[in-house]
Amino acid sequence: MGRGIAISFAYAGHRIALVDLRQRTPEAWQKLREEAMAEVRGALQGLAKLGALAEARIPEIAARVEMVDAAGAPSALAAAELVFEGVPETMEAKREAFAFINKHCRSDAILTSTTSSILVTQLAEIVERPERFLNMHWLNPAYVIPVVELSTHPGTSAEVLARTRALMEGIGKLPVVCGAAPGYIVPRLQALVMNEAARMVEEGVATAEEIDKATRYGMGLRFAALGVVEFIDFGGCDILHHASREMAGSIDPHRYQAPAIVGRMMEEGRLGLKTGSGFYDYEGRDVGAYRLDVLSRTLGMLRHAGLWKPPADGTLS
DSSP, X not given: OHXXXXXXXXXXXXXXXXXXXXXXXXXXXXXXXXXXXXXXXXXXXXXXXXXXXXXXXXXXXXXXEXXXXXXXXXXXXXXXXXXXXXXXXXXXXXXXXXXXXXXXXXXXXXEEEOOSSSOHXXXXXTOXXXXXXXXXXXXXXXXXXXXXXXXXXXXXXXXXXXXXXXXXXXXXXXXXXXXXXXXXXXXXXXXXHHHHHHHHHHHTSSOHHHHHHHIIIIIHHHHHHSOHHHHHHXXXXXXHHHHHHHHHHHTOTTTSOOOHHHHHHHHHTOOBGGGTBSSSBOTTOOHHHHHHHHHHHHHHHHHHHTOOOOOOSSOOO
16 A cells, blocks of 8 residues: 555655665565565556556656665654555554654654554554544555545644645545544445445345446446435435335345434435435525536446447337
8 A cells, every 4th residue: 555655646746755664684675675666667557558647757757756764764754744654454563653653753744544444543542743643544556546535533633634635635636534433434335335245146136247237337337426425315315215114124124224314314304405405405506407417427427438329310110
């Protein structure tokens, strides 16, 4: 993940250091350095093959990534404005890394962890300046996927969060903010979908190929044009309520039971777009223009997938 993050910043014009805190022999360090830089160049070459950048730019972009060994780590950290911790997913490893980071980073540096499993509230306890700390969860491949999840704790400074968002937007990312919760946003949703897909294969509902076709060009395509919560409002909270009730009764009462918020919205008549409010407020919004925009987004995805055909030239007999 560290190498993917480095590519993201280098691609956007920043110089970035990949810092190795582990003491290694000169031979082991040279091997690691060569392996990491080969991965950076390989990723850029892959982008060039797909037309995302000119191949001639690869050396220039790769040169912005500097490999730093344990001996050079203190000075590299002292110069850093933003630090991403990416050591193994154990509190022992995190505690050791942040002890070193606390000692050598400047007082105004923003510190983040790229952990996918340890809560920001737990890690904030081992950071010297917790107001300047948050978790930052990147999605693989980090240099391609735009979303970066920023998980804050109650003590995270508003100024630090704003600065982090600005830095991410500056390199072309789309930061989204969430609280201290297991799974952030994307992994939590993904886990439910992937487990259910595996369950359907296990139960013989459909083959893996048919499920993937349905998700790529049905569910996935729609959710690329509409966010998940936006989709609830677009169709109507009542549709989710009734569908959940039916599947809870016929498949599993726990997996498919709608959350309490859906029931409350039903009682309040906040069904989404058709009633003027739902998870979003549509008062004063040009609903016709909004629906046309949603159609435009969807058509864009269909055209990209090569699934939109022109109308027939004549009437079939």
